[in-house]
Amino acid sequence: xxxxxxxxxxNKESSINFxxxxxxxxxxxxxxxxxxxNLPGLHALIDLDSGKEIIFGxxxxxxxxxxxxxxxxxxxxxxxxxxxxxxxLDKMTxxxxxxxxxxxxxxxPEHTVFMASLFNRSYAEIDLGYSLSFIKxxxxxxxxxxxxxxxxxxxxxxxxSQIHLTLMQQAKAGMKEYELAxxxxxxxxxxxxxxxxxxxxxxxxQILHNHYYGNTLSGxxxxxxxxxxxxxxxYAGDMTRTFPVDSTFSxxxxxxxxxxxxxxxxxxAAMKPGIKFLDLHLLVCRILVEGLIEVGLMxxxxxxxxxxxxxxxxxxxxxxxxxxxDVHDMENxxxxxxxxxxxxxxxxxxxxxxxxxxxxxxxxYVVTVEPGIYIIPELIKKLKASGDYNDFINYSLxxxxxxxxxxxxxxxxxxxxxxxxxxxxxxxSTSDDIESIRKAALS
Amino acid sequence: xxxxxxxxxxNKESSINFxxxxxxxxxxxxxxxxxxxNLPGLHALIDLDSGKEIIFGxxxxxxxxxxxxxxxxxxxxxxxxxxxxxxxLDKMTxxxxxxxxxxxxxxxPEHTVFMASLFNRSYAEIDLGYSLSFIKxxxxxxxxxxxxxxxxxxxxxxxxSQIHLTLMQQAKAGMKEYELAxxxxxxxxxxxxxxxxxxxxxxxxQILHNHYYGNTLSGxxxxxxxxxxxxxxxYAGDMTRTFPVDSTFSxxxxxxxxxxxxxxxxxxAAMKPGIKFLDLHLLVCRILVEGLIEVGLMxxxxxxxxxxxxxxxxxxxxxxxxxxxDVHDMENxxxxxxxxxxxxxxxxxxxxxxxxxxxxxxxxYVVTVEPGIYIIPELIKKLKASGDYNDFINYSLxxxxxxxxxxxxxxxxxxxxxxxxxxxxxxxSTSDDIESIRKAALS
Numbered sequence: 013x014x015x016x017x018x019x020x021x022x023n024k025e026s027s028i029n030f031x032x033x034x035x036x037x038x039x040x041x042x043x044x045x046x047x048x049x050n051l052p053g054l055h056a057l058i059d060l061d062s063g064k065e066i067i068f069g070x071x072x073x074x075x076x077x078x079x080x081x082x083x084x085x086x087x088x089x090x091x092x093x094x095x096x097x098x099x100x101l102d103k104m105t106x107x108x109x110x111x112x113x114x115x116x117x118x119x120x121p122e123h124t125v126f127m128a129s130l131f132n133r134s135y136a137e138i139d140l141g142y143s144l145s146f147i148k149x150x151x152x153x154x155x156x157x158x159x160x161x162x163x164x165x166x167x168x169x170x171x172x173s174q175i176h177l178t179l180m181q182q183a184k185a186g187m188k189e190y191e192l193a194x195x196x197x198x199x200x201x202x203x204x205x206x207x208x209x210x211x212x213x214x215x216x217x218q219i220l221h222n223h224y225y226g227n228t229l230s231g232x233x234x235x236x237x238x239x240x241x242x243x244x245x246x247y248a249g250d251m252t253r254t255f256p257v258d259s260t261f262s263x264x265x266x267x268x269x270x271x272x273x274x275x276x277x278x279x280x281a282a283m284k285p286g287i288k289f290l291d292l293h294l295l296v297c298r299i300l301v302e303g304l305i306e307v308g309l310m311x312x313x314x315x316x317x318x319x320x321x322x323x324x325x326x327x328x329x330x331x332x333x334x335x336x337x338d339v340h341d342m343e344n345x346x347x348x349x350x351x352x353x354x355x356x357x358x359x360x361x362x363x364x365x366x367x368x369x370x371x372x373x374x375x376x377y378v379v380t381v382e383p384g385i386y387i388i389p390e391l392i393k394k395l396k397a398s399g400d401y402n403d404f405i406n407y408s409l410x411x412x413x414x415x416x417x418x419x420x421x422x423x424x425x426x427x428x429x430x431x432x433x434x435x436x437x438x439x440x441s442t443s444d445d446i447e448s449i450r451k452a453a454l455s
Numbered sequence: 456x457x458x459x460x461x462x463x464x465x466n467k468e469s470s471i472n473f474x475x476x477x478x479x480x481x482x483x484x485x486x487x488x489x490x491x492x493n494l495p496g497l498h499a500l501i502d503l504d505s506g507k508e509i510i511f512g513x514x515x516x517x518x519x520x521x522x523x524x525x526x527x528x529x530x531x532x533x534x535x536x537x538x539x540x541x542x543x544l545d546k547m548t549x550x551x552x553x554x555x556x557x558x559x560x561x562x563x564p565e566h567t568v569f570m571a572s573l574f575n576r577s578y579a580e581i582d583l584g585y586s587l588s589f590i591k592x593x594x595x596x597x598x599x600x601x602x603x604x605x606x607x608x609x610x611x612x613x614x615x616s617q618i619h620l621t622l623m624q625q626a627k628a629g630m631k632e633y634e635l636a637x638x639x640x641x642x643x644x645x646x647x648x649x650x651x652x653x654x655x656x657x658x659x660x661q662i663l664h665n666h667y668y669g670n671t672l673s674g675x676x677x678x679x680x681x682x683x684x685x686x687x688x689x690y691a692g693d694m695t696r697t698f699p700v701d702s703t704f705s706x707x708x709x710x711x712x713x714x715x716x717x718x719x720x721x722x723x724a725a726m727k728p729g730i731k732f733l734d735l736h737l738l739v740c741r742i743l744v745e746g747l748i749e750v751g752l753m754x755x756x757x758x759x760x761x762x763x764x765x766x767x768x769x770x771x772x773x774x775x776x777x778x779x780x781d782v783h784d785m786e787n788x789x790x791x792x793x794x795x796x797x798x799x800x801x802x803x804x805x806x807x808x809x810x811x812x813x814x815x816x817x818x819x820y821v822v823t824v825e826p827g828i829y830i831i832p833e834l835i836k837k838l839k840a841s842g843d844y845n846d847f848i849n850y851s852l853x854x855x856x857x858x859x860x861x862x863x864x865x866x867x868x869x870x871x872x873x874x875x876x877x878x879x880x881x882x883x884s885t886s887d888d889i890e891s892i893r894k895a896a897l898s
Contacts (some may be wrong), residue, residue: 194644
């Protein structure tokens with residue numbers, strides 16, 4: 013990294029509807045990775061010239077301790093994470109003046125305001141002034157998980173697995189989606205951990221960006237739940253299950269579910285260091301198309317259909333993403349440096365532009381695998397009007413099933429030297445096993 | 456308000472650990488009050504010169520609707536709340552240029568960044584550039600609740616009451632505080648509403664700023680829960696109950712609980728339009744001191760003790776606050792304009808400086824009443840060392856009970872033309888009624 017100072021901005025409290033009404037606190041993940049302290053009001057730096065590591069923060073006053081009870085000092089907390097040098101926040105400006113300061117892309121407006129004031133620059137300058145070499149070094153380190161990190165990711169995935177089992181056991185016709193979204197949070201909160209992102213809990217699985225929970229579950233629906241918990245060390249879990257509100261899938265639901273599941277297994281079997289995740293994505297697309305041809309919703313040659321992009325009628329998004337302290341790991345550092353690299357740039361084609369990870373896998377990476385089939389009425393109209401995929405899509409049958417919904421199956425994996433290991437407690441994913449759980453739940 | 460434009464900034468999504476991982480969305484309360492739309496990406500204005508009311512926002516593109524499903528347009532949503540004029544966001548700069556723009560204090564950094572860019576001013580200028588007359592008009596309107604608002608506040612208080620009853624029924628020795636904090640959220644979430652602030656759920660009720668949930672409940676402890684739900688229209692509830700982990704209070708717990716409860720009843724009986732909330736606070740302080748003298752923890756004359764500030768050993772905070780769309784209603788507008796006025800300024804004495812509401816009550820106000828007794832070891836040391844209250848405090852007995860903890864009882868009230876009305880479903884608050892619930896729960 014040469015000379016100067018590596019600056020690590022710690023997150024502050026985040027206000028809801030007035031300054032002192034706060035959302036639950038979450039530290040910045042890169043700050044956590046290097047400095048381990050999950051509390052607001054801290055910044056840190058590594059001085060490349062002196063070799064010093066410093067945490068900046070202010071101790072509570074005696075007056076404040078009356079309100080908070082006794083608290084460890086910044087120096088005591090820093091010592092616990094191996095940092096000897098601590099300064100009060102008012103020392104930051106002087107420390108950084110006339111230094112070359114490397115910082116990461118800013119994603120919280122509080123930091124834009126803070127940095128603009130610190131360096132007397134405009135917001136636009138702050139937003140564009142991040143250090144590319146700093147990004148690349150952090151992305152390389154955080155991408156490969158240590159045994160301690162993998163253990164924490166296992167913990168997150170096990171709690172996540174428990175969330176999904178709970179929903180499969182408790183969902184019933186007549187319930188509201190928000191009741192089940194509440195159970196997602198409850199499973200995490202009762203173990204003193206948080207959720208890693210706002211859950212998707214919906215009978216309209218084809219709506220990919222969906223945080224509406226107002227629908228009522230009815231017989232014949234499938235419920236899609238995409239949810240995850242954080243571990244106690246704040247690593248993420250992220251899984252999806254899709255199951256029938258009845259005890260069994262309908263015949264078309266089961267056929268398409270099994271197609272998605274077959275593609276899921278194929279991706280898992282093929283995962284290993286050296287393989288491009290882009291190629292796994294394309295493998296999954298081909299298997300999905302083969303299955304859709306069998307069902308009659310597509311036609312033609314699978315390879316040609318995928319090459320033409322016709323699979324994006326059913327699979328509009330990417331096969332998965334990196335995961336770690338962030339559910340989309342290091343998304344704030346930029347996909348170009350996390351999911352891609354100088355050799356492989358992201359495509360801007362519909363479908364591939366939503367693939368967050370394309371580059372070669374390496375041992376120690378942690379990724380999600382989440383193929384799906386989504387039947388989106390608006391997309392049928394749009395693509396039919398374009399006339400692009402007439403050779404590959406059986407529009408007359410597809411339009412009959414325009415209200416089918418969506419299916420996704422998602423698990424989390426660590427890449428090992430010769431393959432991939434499932435994270436967390438294994439959870440039913442075949443249609444038969446899911447129906448067994450539903451039958452037991454509803455009996 | 457004269458001439459120019461009244462600007463109402465709508466809240467954006469708030470990022471957790473990367474830009475697109477969001478906290479649950481919450482609209483700004485003043486925006487909700489005047490424009491009623493609880494979704495991100497909107498701003499609004501009232502043009503004082505033309506009389507026009509305008510909402511600025513961008514419709515989803517056809518590409519985005521593939522991901523979100525069909526959504527109403529900005530124009531459709533605006534029409535539902537009675538606004539005919541809508542513009543895209545890129546029209547704001549031109550609309551506001553060369554106009555006198557009145558805006559309210561900014562509490563979210565996203566708005567500081569947005570406004571600084573909009574007006575090409577520094578963030579310090581933006582933070583100080585709010586309109587005092589705009590604040591005063593909004594504070595006057597929002598302070599007096601309409602029948603529709605009162606109905607929503609009743610709903611919030613009833614869900615809140617249910618939260619507290621649930622905790623009284625479910626708490627048991629051996630449980631962790633976080634398990635009960637989870638139940639707080641669950642009661643709200645299962646009814647498709649959110650909590651109005653992060654709950655306090657603690658066996659260390661004397662720690663006034665406490666969002667730590669790691670302690671284990673044991674026999675002999677009291678659990679203090681200060682929590683509230685929002686209504687479906689986003690009005691706040693805010694109640695506190697303190698109850699024994701055993702089925703009964705210890706004798707000292709019961710004595711002090713009854714003192715707090717007596718002060719609570721006295722404040723409620725005295726509440727009516729025209730009375731200063733400051734005077735209710737001082738009434739409560741006197742009753743607390745009388746009770747503490749009976750118990751032997753204080754001595755001397757109650758009036759003199761309160762005049763000297765000796766009650767602040769036990770009651771360090773204020774009796775209550777305004778409540779509405781915010782749990783501390785309009786706190787972002789500034790206490791000087793919400794809880795006080797030009798005739799009555801807030802005291803900066805310890806104790807009174809924490810009283811958020813001092814001014815005369817009026818019919819239609821909604822307030823909390825939350826007296827308490829808190830025994831804070833750090834404060835005993837500090838005040839004893841100061842020597843200030845030797846005439847009023849029995850230090851030898853107090854030091855014996857330094858680990859007593861804290862008690863608070865809080866309910867929500869609407870000020871009526873001749874008194875005050877409890878909001879929400881009534882909930883047990885006498886020591887006898889609380890013990891009855893605990894006995895039934897533990898039997």
